[in-house]
Amino acid sequence: MSDLILSMRNITKSYEVEGHRIDVLKGIDLDLPANERVSLTGKSGSGKSTLLNIMATLETPDSGEFLLKGVAPAAMSDRALSMFRNKEIGIVFQFHHLLPEFTALENVAVPLMLYRSRRESMQRAEAMLGRVGLEHRLNHKPAELSGGEQQRVAIARALVNEPSLLLMDEPTGNLDNETGQKIIDLISSIADERNLTTLFVTHNTEFALKMGRVIEIREGVIHSL
Numbered sequence: 001m002s003d004l005i006l007s008m009r010n011i012t013k014s015y016e017v018e019g020h021r022i023d024v025l026k027g028i029d030l031d032l033p034a035n036e037r038v039s040l041t042g043k044s045g046s047g048k049s050t051l052l053n054i055m056a057t058l059e060t061p062d063s064g065e066f067l068l069k070g071v072a073p074a075a076m077s078d079r080a081l082s083m084f085r086n087k088e089i090g091i092v093f094q095f096h097h098l099l100p101e102f103t104a105l106e107n108v109a110v111p112l113m114l115y116r117s118r119r120e121s122m123q124r125a126e127a128m129l130g131r132v133g134l135e136h137r138l139n140h141k142p143a144e145l146s147g148g149e150q151q152r153v154a155i156a157r158a159l160v161n162e163p164s165l166l167l168m169d170e171p172t173g174n175l176d177n178e179t180g181q182k183i184i185d186l187i188s189s190i191a192d193e194r195n196l197t198t199l200f201v202t203h204n205t206e207f208a209l210k211m212g213r214v215i216e217i218r219e220g221v222i223h224s225l
């Protein structure tokens with residue numbers, strides 16, 4: 001099963017709030033083969049972000065089997081896991097989480113500078129920003145960019161290390177419909193170019209249908225749509 005980028009079996013996750021237990025994920029089974037594009041939908045509070053955060057290795061499941069590229073994140077040391085995450089997983093959230101004091105170019109170069117020279121990092125970051133259509137905004141800080149441009153920078157940052165998995169949690173949730181549409185088209189074309197396995201959380205049905213496969217979380221389990 002070496003061509004599976006992600007595999008989950010019977011993943012569960014509950015939260016305890018003020019003595020009250022919420023069972024969010026009740027047995028998630030999901031395989032993402034290499035180069036697959038999937039939209040994940042579901043009502044607000046259904047557990048979409050919880051599931052994405054587990055996929056991103058930012059949260060740990062309570063039980064179940066979870067493999068990324070055939071490796072169990074649970075078995076890795078903290079250091080190995082953060083290197084793995086930096087290299088293999090690109091993440092884009094609804095809000096861009098860019099560093100406000102840094103330019104677009106510096107924001108995109110940051111994940112590269114851990115392992116590469118500053119000069120090479122800047123060159124790669126510039127090329128990536130060109131790919132998302134921002135060659136004319138390299139030296140702008142996040143506050144000097146539109147919402148759509150900020151998300152393009154976040155996408156460039158997520159992809160600059162050439163990850164095998166791109167995870168996006170409502171990346172268009174904060175954008176108007178036309179800007180969101182352009183972002184989805186951009187992501188789709190980059191995913192095609194790079195054979196990028198992509199999981200895209202959205203509750204916009206029109207956008208969801210742009211991916212090859214649509215799944216929904218309902219009552220804590222995955223349904224195919």
Ligand SMILES: Nc1ncnc2c1ncn2[C@@H]1O[C@H](COP(=O)(O)OP(=O)(O)O)[C@@H](O)[C@H]1O
Pocket residue numbers: 015016017022024042043044045046047048049050051
């Ligand atoms: N850190 C947390 N502590 C307690 N409850 C949480 C936490 N994160 C999420 N939840 C609860 O888990 C449920 C699913 O949340 P979430 O995954 O954010 O849903 P979605 O992204 O589909 O809107 C919600 O009821 C939410 O309140």
Ligand SMILES: [Mg+2]
Pocket residue numbers: 048049050169
């Ligand atoms: Mg969410």
